Amino acid sequence: MESRIVKSYNIGSLSSGNSHQEPVLYWMSREHRVHYNFGLLYAQKLARKNKQPLVICFTLFTDYLEANCHHFQFMLEGLEEVQKECENLKIPFYIIKYRKEEDFLQFLNHYKISQIVTDFDALIEKRSLQKTISSSYNKPFWVIDSRNIVPVHIASSKQEYAAYTLRPKLHKKLDNFLVSPLEADTQSISFQGDCPSINWSRLLNGLRLKKNPEYRGNPSAGNKVAKGVLEEFISHSLSSYSEHSNNPNKKVLSGLSPYLHFGHISSLEVLIKLEKVPKGGSNTEDFVEQIFVRRELSDNYCYYNKNYKNFDGFPNWAKETLNAHRKDSREYLYSFEDLEEGKTHDPLWNAAQFELLKKGSIHSYMRMYWCKKILEWTPSPEIAMEYSVKLNDSYSLDGRDSNGYTGIAWSIGGVHDRAWKERSIYGKVRYMNDRGAKRKFDVQKYIDSMKGEDIIEQRKMEF
Numbered sequence: 332m333e334s335r336i337v338k339s340y341n342i343g344s345l346s347s348g349n350s351h352q353e354p355v356l357y358w359m360s361r362e363h364r365v366h367y368n369f370g371l372l373y374a375q376k377l378a379r380k381n382k383q384p385l386v387i388c389f390t391l392f393t394d395y396l397e398a399n400c401h402h403f404q405f406m407l408e409g410l411e412e413v414q415k416e417c418e419n420l421k422i423p424f425y426i427i428k429y430r431k432e433e434d435f436l437q438f439l440n441h442y443k444i445s446q447i448v449t450d451f452d453a454l455i456e457k458r459s460l461q462k463t464i465s466s467s468y469n470k471p472f473w474v475i476d477s478r479n480i481v482p483v484h485i486a487s488s489k490q491e492y493a494a495y496t497l498r499p500k501l502h503k504k505l506d507n508f509l510v511s512p513l514e515a516d517t518q519s520i521s522f523q524g525d526c527p528s529i530n531w532s533r534l535l536n537g538l539r540l541k542k543n544p545e546y547r548g549n550p551s552a553g554n555k556v557a558k559g560v561l562e563e564f565i566s567h568s569l570s571s572y573s574e575h576s577n578n579p580n581k582k583v584l585s586g587l588s589p590y591l592h593f594g595h596i597s598s599l600e601v602l603i604k605l606e607k608v609p610k611g612g613s614n615t616e617d618f619v620e621q622i623f624v625r626r627e628l629s630d631n632y633c634y635y636n637k638n639y640k641n642f643d644g645f646p647n648w649a650k651e652t653l654n655a656h657r658k659d660s661r662e663y664l665y666s667f668e669d670l671e672e673g674k675t676h677d678p679l680w681n682a683a684q685f686e687l688l689k690k691g692s693i694h695s696y697m698r699m700y701w702c703k704k705i706l707e708w709t710p711s712p713e714i715a716m717e718y719s720v721k722l723n724d725s726y727s728l729d730g731r732d733s734n735g736y737t738g739i740a741w742s743i744g745g746v747h748d749r750a751w752k753e754r755s756i757y758g759k760v761r762y763m764n765d766r767g768a769k770r771k772f773d774v775q776k777y778i779d780s781m782k783g784e785d786i787i788e789q790r791k792m793e794f
């Protein structure tokens with residue numbers, strides 16, 4: 332467990348004596364689940380050791396990195412399940428609307444929170460929030476990595492160059508971490524504070540959130556649903572994952588990314604489940620490469636490179652080649668709105684954008700094509716980064732994730748890739764075109780599947 336502690340800020344001193352309650356707080360942030368949650372388990376261990384109750388809270392931001400109503404709906408549905416499970420475990424669960432630091436500090440002071448345990452997050456916004464709270468609230472503050480199977484700081488102490496440099500380090504350490512944790516215990520010390528019940532639909536309706544009128548997604552959320560999605564994938568799709576994972580007309584991908592993103596399921600649980608599955612040969616290996624190596628490589632990139640959302644984060648060879656091709660003429664140039672509304676000359680690209688608007692996701696293969704074309708059709712790599720991040724974070728259910736920032740940086744800035752044959756605009760950054768797509772799948776079928784009767788008329792977000 333201790334090895335999962337990425338940082339511990341022992342700023343304050345532990346209070347002694349139990350004349351009144353000074354609970355330990357698990358500040359749930361990235362991992363919205365009760366199972367396979369090392370932060371929760373660590374907080375419970377501290378609480379037990381100090382003979383104090385454990386409480387859990389989630390700070391709800393009413394405006395977060397382009398997230399829209401559908402993201403919040405999915406997230407709150409998952410949290411509602413968490414709250415019910417906490418109720419069964421007799422652990423109080425709070426939602427605190429976070430508009431400013433004081434909202435949270437008030438809660439911490441009111442309940443005399445003695446220690447805070449929270450989830451590790453590689454992204455700048457969460458890290459700076461943790462720093463703010465840990466320096467304003469003068470008590471021990473622990474950060475636990477439950478997102479990665481091999482915690483980021485143990486996997487590597489530096490930014491890795493590519494998958495091939497991180498892969499052996501991860502696999503070497505995997506055996507030490509491929510272990511199911513215990514389940515959280517029912518709390519035996521009763522909490523003396525009041526814990527108001529949460530009206531979830533009122534909570535959602537009370538937030539003034541952007542809506543995407545094209546969205547037809549609305550998948551159910553939570554740990555139970557995520558486990559069902561995993562079962563379905565293992566029974567029906569895993570056996571053809573390697574053969575068809577680049578074909579958006581075949582439904583062989585797991586569809587787990589929104590559940591992983593919101594922490595409804597842990598990738599460790601997925602891997603343990605796969606260990607019990609009859610070896611799927613290259614299918615299982617290829618899937619493990621994605622959910623373990625590529626996913627943990629993304630956190631490695633975002634944790635060790637603060638420029639993960641911009642040009643400065645690219646490797647030197649890519650910066651040089653993109654700079655050398657800055658002034659190359661562009662046959663097509665599109666505004667953010669053109670792209671957002673899927674109004675380019677390329678039906679294949681438009682289909683991917685429609686998929687994003689309607690389903691809140693783009694198939695893995697098309698995601699690469701989608702992003703590479705944004706580099707080709709905008710005035711600079713900086714603008715391409717800005718537009719891609721904004722579109723992905725606004726519309727993708729799994730957006731605002733280190734996988735997204737890294738996937739975009741891979742597509743536009745050659746991150747974790749190598750130099751390829753030089754060409755216009757891209758320089759030596761890998762190029763993709765529709766001929767490549769045509770070799771892999773029936774492009775027209777994919778385009779047609781994204782049309783349908785509900786033709787997109789008004790695609791911009793409604794407020």
Ligand SMILES: Cc1cc2nc3c(=O)[nH]c(=O)nc-3n(C[C@H](O)[C@H](O)[C@H](O)COP(=O)(O)OP(=O)(O)OC[C@H]3O[C@@H](n4cnc5c(N)ncnc54)[C@H](O)[C@@H]3O)c2cc1C
Pocket residue numbers: 576584585586587588589591592621622623625626627629693694695698699702723727729730731732734735736738739741742
């Ligand atoms: C431009 C671009 C943007 C992307 N944006 C996101 C994003 O916002 N959120 C997101 O989770 N992924 C993103 N990815 C990575 C990948 O496309 C998605 O993880 C995948 O499409 C999710 O679908 P799935 O769960 O069905 O995938 P599966 O193939 O079933 O994979 C299972 C899991 O492995 C992980 N994984 C798969 N591919 C990758 C990858 N290339 N890098 C890192 N982890 C991976 C994901 O956690 C995924 O859920 C992006 C990739 C690109 C090129």
